[in-house]
Amino acid sequence: MRPLSTLKPGERAVVVRIDIPPDQRGRLMEMGLLPGTPLELVRFAPLGDPVEIKLRNYHLSLRRLEAEKIQVG
Amino acid sequence: MKPFTVVLTGNPNCGKTTLFNALTGLRARVGNYAGVTVERKEGALTGADPRHPVVILDLPGTYSLSPQSPDEQIARDVLFQRVPEVPAPDLVVVVVDASNLQRNLYLATQVIELGHPTLLALNMVDVARDRGYEIDTEALSKALGVPVIAMVASQGQGPEALRQSIRSRASTPGTRHVIPREFNELPEAFGREAQALETALESHFPHRARLAAAEALLILGDERSLASDAPSAGSRYPEALIDLVKAARSRLEAAGVDWRSVAIEARYARLFAIEQHVTREIAPPEEPLSDRIDRIVTHRVWGLLIFVAVMAVMFQSIFWLAKYPMDGIEAAVDALAGWVGSTLPPGDLNDLITRGAIAGVGSVVVFLPQICLLFFFIGLLEDTGYMSRAAFLMDRLMSRVGLHGKSFIPMLSSFACAIPGIMATRTIETRVDRLATILVAPLMSCSARLPVYTVLIAACIPQRNGWPGLTLLMMYLLGIVGALGMAWIFKKTLLRGEPPMLILELPPYKRPMPGAVLRQMWDRSRLFLRRAGTVILGINILLWFLATYPRPAEVERRFGQQRALWKQTASNPPTPEQAEALQRLEHEEAGERLRQSFAGRMGRAIEPVLKPLGFDWKIGIGIVTSFAAREVFVSTLSIVYNAGTGDEGDSSASLARVMQSERREDGRPMYTPLTGLTLMVFYVFAMQCVSTVAVVRRETNSWKWPVFQTVYMTSLAWLLAFVTHQVGTRLGF
Numbered sequence: 110m111r112p113l114s115t116l117k118p119g120e121r122a123v124v125v126r127i128d129i130p131p132d133q134r135g136r137l138m139e140m141g142l143l144p145g146t147p148l149e150l151v152r153f154a155p156l157g158d159p160v161e162i163k164l165r166n167y168h169l170s171l172r173r174l175e176a177e178k179i180q181v182g
Numbered sequence: 183m184k185p186f187t188v189v190l191t192g193n194p195n196c197g198k199t200t201l202f203n204a205l206t207g208l209r210a211r212v213g214n215y216a217g218v219t220v221e222r223k224e225g226a227l228t229g230a231d232p233r234h235p236v237v238i239l240d241l242p243g244t245y246s247l248s249p250q251s252p253d254e255q256i257a258r259d260v261l262f263q264r265v266p267e268v269p270a271p272d273l274v275v276v277v278v279d280a281s282n283l284q285r286n287l288y289l290a291t292q293v294i295e296l297g298h299p300t301l302l303a304l305n306m307v308d309v310a311r312d313r314g315y316e317i318d319t320e321a322l323s324k325a326l327g328v329p330v331i332a333m334v335a336s337q338g339q340g341p342e343a344l345r346q347s348i349r350s351r352a353s354t355p356g357t358r359h360v361i362p363r364e365f366n367e368l369p370e371a372f373g374r375e376a377q378a379l380e381t382a383l384e385s386h387f388p389h390r391a392r393l394a395a396a397e398a399l400l401i402l403g404d405e406r407s408l409a410s411d412a413p414s415a416g417s418r419y420p421e422a423l424i425d426l427v428k429a430a431r432s433r434l435e436a437a438g439v440d441w442r443s444v445a446i447e448a449r450y451a452r453l454f455a456i457e458q459h460v461t462r463e464i465a466p467p468e469e470p471l472s473d474r475i476d477r478i479v480t481h482r483v484w485g486l487l488i489f490v491a492v493m494a495v496m497f498q499s500i501f502w503l504a505k506y507p508m509d510g511i512e513a514a515v516d517a518l519a520g521w522v523g524s525t526l527p528p529g530d531l532n533d534l535i536t537r538g539a540i541a542g543v544g545s546v547v548v549f550l551p552q553i554c555l556l557f558f559f560i561g562l563l564e565d566t567g568y569m570s571r572a573a574f575l576m577d578r579l580m581s582r583v584g585l586h587g588k589s590f591i592p593m594l595s596s597f598a599c600a601i602p603g604i605m606a607t608r609t610i611e612t613r614v615d616r617l618a619t620i621l622v623a624p625l626m627s628c629s630a631r632l633p634v635y636t637v638l639i640a641a642c643i644p645q646r647n648g649w650p651g652l653t654l655l656m657m658y659l660l661g662i663v664g665a666l667g668m669a670w671i672f673k674k675t676l677l678r679g680e681p682p683m684l685i686l687e688l689p690p691y692k693r694p695m696p697g698a699v700l701r702q703m704w705d706r707s708r709l710f711l712r713r714a715g716t717v718i719l720g721i722n723i724l725l726w727f728l729a730t731y732p733r734p735a736e737v738e739r740r741f742g743q744q745r746a747l748w749k750q751t752a753s754n755p756p757t758p759e760q761a762e763a764l765q766r767l768e769h770e771e772a773g774e775r776l777r778q779s780f781a782g783r784m785g786r787a788i789e790p791v792l793k794p795l796g797f798d799w800k801i802g803i804g805i806v807t808s809f810a811a812r813e814v815f816v817s818t819l820s821i822v823y824n825a826g827t828g829d830e831g832d833s834s835a836s837l838a839r840v841m842q843s844e845r846r847e848d849g850r851p852m853y854t855p856l857t858g859l860t861l862m863v864f865y866v867f868a869m870q871c872v873s874t875v876a877v878v879r880r881e882t883n884s885w886k887w888p889v890f891q892t893v894y895m896t897s898l899a900w901l902l903a904f905v906t907h908q909v910g911t912r913l914g915f
Binding site for chain 1: 245246248250281282283284285288313404405440442443446447450476480481482483485486570574575577578579581587683684685686687688689
């Protein structure tokens with residue numbers, strides 16, 4: 110298990126745990142990012158942040174700060 | 183007769199607006215919901231039976247019924263029948279992006295559960311096919327319990343079938359019976375609590391008892407649902423109910439159930455199963471074109487280059503392309519004022535109409551080309567999907583000062599004019615981020631500052647070694663640094679709150695629809711004209727009054743006598759020298775009148791405040807009158823110093839010459855490089871724009887923010903001008 114932010118572009122993994130405080134992660138989960146969801150890290154933005162991921166057939170962008178709190182395996 | 187009301191809802195980027203345009207034929211009315219700056223779009227269904235008119239309301243795009251922004255809140259509240267101005271929907275059409283089925287069905291199933299008669303528009307089936315799969319609409323319809331119409335709205339396939347379906351529903355009333363549906367397999371404890379809450383809701387809100395089951399589920403699992411400020415008092419939750427929900431949540435916590443996420447997870451589990459059941463792979467999935475485009479557009483090197491190029495083209499166009507229509511509008515306004523001025527008998531009424539009303543309206547209308555162009559580009563960027571990439575690319579920079587990538591475009595637009603920039607902040611969801619962006623946007627040097635900088639640089643800065651250009655660049659940089667710095671300060675203090683999480687969808691690229699982009703541009707621009715026009719007109723008339731009255735009889739008499747004297751001595755027709763003498767006389771009269779007016783007296787009154795900056799009361803008059811708009815400073819100075827009016831072109835040069843010969847009481851020149859620099863620093867930071875104040879008032883829906891903004895900017899302007907002057911003086915300039 111490791112943070113989502115440590116994936117390399119093109120690497121796939123499955124979400125294990127989301128360590129963002131429960132009262133802040135609601136929308137993220139509503140967007141379909143849940144424990145058990147497979148995803149792919151697509152790329153980091155040219156300036157290094159944010160990060161682009163692909164899940165459930167669409168592309169989503171998050172900041173590194175949040176990506177570090179999403180554990181994948 | 184009450185028209186049949188159809189409500190259109192769906193995720194952002196699902197093609198909802200395209201479908202709306204197809205159904206209403208680009209003849210929508212755009213307004214605002216009462217009390218908020220959320221766009222309200224509605225239109226009549228074209229081709230409807232005249233005996234059964236149909237109104238279609240296009241709700242703002244939303245990802246779920248647990249809102250995160252004012253737009254999403256309105257979308258939810260309309261569906262919850264909580265917006266008094268919108269009747270209960272007779273039909274809800276949920277637009278679903280077939281290529282992004284699970285996440286789109288998340289909202290769709292939430293809406294279906296509300297129990298309104300619902301229809302699913304399965305859009306972009308062509309994109310899904312390109313991705314290698316097909317959706318069995320029949321099976322989907324069965325799984326969801328609502329009719330499904332497959333379509334490609336952008337190519338006109340499907341809207342016709344939907345139109346027919348709406349027509350037949352509108353003409354056969356009484357088919358409101360809906361079988362209740364739920365798409366959650368919830369843990370028993372949660373289900374039990376939801377059930378109890380449903381009963382309580384039914385008794386509290388009997389008029390929307392139908393929604394109770396779905397509403398119970400939502401308020402139980404959505405942290406913010408209880409705190410959210412409902413638009414009408416009638417729909418706010420009573421204390422008793424809030425206590426009930428809190429008790430239920432703590433019971434669930436005790437039982438080890440995560441009430442925040444359990445419903446979300448249960449729904450996605452179900453949606454996954456539905457998707458498996460209704461989709462069929464028809465080809466091995468290929469890398470979509472959009473992904474291949476993104477390899478370049480968000481590339482480390484190319485992406486940034488493309489971004490800079492796009493911004494340069496946009497910025498240059500707003501600056502230069504708008505110049506021609508703006509000149510045209512100015513000429514037309516001048517011509518109109520001239521015609522009215524020469525048609526009406528001379529006097530105060532004439533002056534009020536020409537210089538107050540016509541010039542006032544003109545000063546608003548002249549912004550229209552810039553605003554139209556900006557909205558055109560923003561529409562284009564949004565429609566193609568590039569806007570989210572721009573935010574993706576720029577988020578890092580903006581996050582340094584605590585802002586969002588989405589704040590970048592509004593700030594950049596403010597170089598042309600803060601008004602469209604502030605209106606462009608509507609794309610920012612978080613309220614504090616939007617406010618912070620609005621508060622600092624006018625610090626970016628707008629095009630109205632250019633004439634001020636130009637005259638001051640011509641009058642004060644040595645015209646050699648590239649000093650003029652360098653000074654101009656410094657002023658622009660100062661504005662940028664000021665804006666970013668203030669944003670950082672505001673986000674650290676006044677607008678703190680939790681740092682917003684960036685959850686940004688990067689939708690597939692689309693070919694833009696020119697008709698829709700132009701239409702949206704015009705809708706937004708027209709709203710600006712109508713709303714801001716009234717306030718700006720009023721304030722311009724007030725400023726005209728201040729600059730015109732009082733008129734001491736002594737001054738009138740003195741110039742009346744001189745004019746009479748001129749008439750006696752002048753030959754007919756007057757010689758060029760005589761004509762010039764009359765012009766000089768009239769100019770002197772205008773100058774004297776301005777000095778005697780309320781504005782002139784205010785200029786004198788604020789002199790003590792301006793003294794520490796090295797300014798005198800003449801500059802004070804310029805600062806007072808240019809509160810209407812910065813460029814007025816130039817025309818005011820030319821009246822104050824009796825510089826020749828003449829044509830625009832040489833007037834600023836001749837004004838600069840007059841300014842250079844202006845002396846202080848002790849004989850030193852007034853307009854030294856330091857005075858020029860101090861004044862420019864003042865204009866970089868001072869608000870000095872009534873139109874911006876009016877627009878901020880509209881966009882924030884209160885006087886609090888525009889007043890605060892004006893105060894902070896003016897204080898900052900004074901403070902920094904003071905520092906500039908004092909440091910400059912100490913250094914011996």
